[in-house]
Amino acid sequence: MRTEILNQEKNKINIKAEVEAEQFQNQVDKTVREMGNKVEVKGFRKGKIPRNVLELKFGLEGIYTEALDSLLPEIMNEIINDYELDIISKPKMDIKTMEEGKDLELEFEFETMPEVVLPDLGSIETRKLKVNVTEEMINEAVSHVQKEHGDHVDITDRTTTEAYDVLDISYSTRILEDESVSEETSEQSEPSDTLIDLKQEELDEKIRQALVNKETGDNVDVDITIENHPQDKSLEGKIARHSIEIKGIKKHEPAELTPEFFKKVTGRDMESESEFHDFVKEQLELRMGNDASTAAQNEALTKVVENSEIEAVPESMVQTQIDELKKNDEETIKKQFNKSLKDYLEESGMSEDEYEKTLMERAEQGVKNFLVLNALSEQEGITVTDSDVDNEIKVIADQYGMDFNAVKSVFLKEEDKVREMRTEIKQKKIMSALVEKVQVTEVDSLQDVSEENNETDESETEETKDN
Secondary structure, three states: OEEEEEEEEOOEEEEEEEEOHHHHHHHHHHHHHHHHHHOOOOOOOOOOOOHHHHHHHHOHHHHHHHHHHHHHHHHHHHHHHHHOOOEOOOOEEEEEEOOOOOOEEEEEEEEEOOOEEOOOHHHOEEEEEOOOOOHHHHHHHHHHHHHHOOEEEEOOOOOEOOOOOEEEEEEEEEEEOOOOOOHHHOOEOOOEEEEEEOOOOOOOHHHHHHHOOOEOOOEEEEEEEOOOOOOOHHHOOOEEEEEEEEEEEEEEEOOOOOHHHHHHHHOOOOOOHHHHHHHHHHHHHHHHHHHHHHHHHHHHHHHHHHOOEEOOOOHHHHHHHHHHHHHHHHHHHHHHHOOOHHHHHHHHOOOHHHHHHHHHHHHHHHHHHHHHHHHHHHHHOOOOOHHHHHHHHHHHHHHOOOOHHHHHHHHHOOHHHHHHHHHHHHHHHHHHHHHHHOEEEEEOOHHHHHHHHHHHHHHHHHHHHHO
């Protein structure tokens, strides 16, 4: 086979390939034999079907196409290996000549990984927030955990409801066409018991107002117009009449700080509040440290991307990213709001053109990040070993208190999960290597540094004006 480069521009390269007439003819003859052995034609035995009969059935172009499909893997591999191409998408192919007795002439357009010139990493400056866990933070965290594990207890010193109470209620619901319809013509649901927190933001204001300044034992009816019902659109516009009985008034009582509580929350044996406070401080420092490291890594990556020279942002990669982002947006909106992307955009006041523009920007940024991370990986010689994967699986096994070998066997059965894990491990290693190379300055507040930079910029601008 003969090949030559016709054109090369940025990350796209056009290559011509010519397969000798004899090789193409041999493949056509082989394809005819294979087709004759596979297909059934009335009046002929398999393997004995004349070629002209096969041409009538499949057409000459059909036979040629089958022969070409058989040759393509070999042709592609030879081109990729000879020119050492790092392709990122399926190449476009143009058939110039394809007939028996002549050389098979093909032209390919390959999209390859673009060249990325990284900046001097040592010149990149990034900030990392110092971890400073205060007593106020610890007390706030302890209080939050107490509330989270607390319980509701009865209020016995009053019988009148107030705006911040938690009520023990029993309720049932009727669906009415409108407020004038008689209750007797509609079916009422079975009564249900539940707790209702009057201060929760999601609670309908009509229900909140109807239940404040009432007495235990009171019954109230509240009519709510159904505006959006995701499961049954036919109910929209109708009236939901909630009949509510106030059975009791409760308050939320935080959990007591006892050794049993400490064991439940931490999984450790502790006797004193001081030990528990030390544990909470340790967890806060760990979480805040991880958050600070992640923020510093992201800022470093952003600056490296901004200062890198990328030959071209591949169109195919951007389109793939757009498709993936849009799919994720659709799934998230459906899950959170039970709306289509189109309806969500209309309600939010964003036009489809505006959304497509932001989608393109997000996709291009994502591809740039990937290209830079890939270049960093090659520059720093970062790889993922089987030992790295085992360590990650061990972390997961320990987290859920499971046997390492049992968890590993599950992962090994699902190649996609292992591939995804390897990608995540590699990205972590790249980001860690990046932060080791750049200049990291620890600061008390990111806001303070931003303000200092703004003041410096303003000062330099004033000096420039004066000059």
